[in-house]
Amino acid sequence: MAARYDALPLALDVEHLSQTGELMALLLRLKTWHIVYPHIYRRNSFAIRDEPFPRLGYILREHRCxxxxxxxxxxxxxPPRPSDHPGF
Structure with a gap:
């Protein structure tokens, strides 16, 4: 997946990460990104502490060949698929 952040091109893996996946990416010294279409935000220690797993959007890691x-x-x-069953 290609994107732009501060006018710089990014190459991102398309797989959505869990908290474990984000930790593994950070241990590999890869940047992680929070995607809420059409916006992209770089994850930092404050964002990870305040919202370990975002309720909206998803987390991707930078791509490294x-x-x-x-x-x-x-x-x-x-994400759960909407169903016709109301659940009650």
């Missing part, structure tokens, strides 16, 4: 894509528990669960 040679690293494998995140898998397993590093990926966020897919």
């Amino acid at each position: 040679g690293l494998s894509a995140p898998t397993g528990e590093a990926l966020a669960l897919p």
Whole structure:
């Protein structure tokens, strides 16, 4: 996925990260980004502390060639699909 932040081009992996995935990305010294379409925000220690897993949008990591894509528990669960059943 390609994006722009402060007029600089970004290359991002398309997989949505869980909290574990974000931690793994940070340990690999990769930047993480909070995407709330059409806006993009760089995650920092304050954002991670205040909202470890955002209620809106999703978290992506920067792409670096040679690293494998995140898998397993590093990926966020897919959002629930709306259903016709009201749940009561």
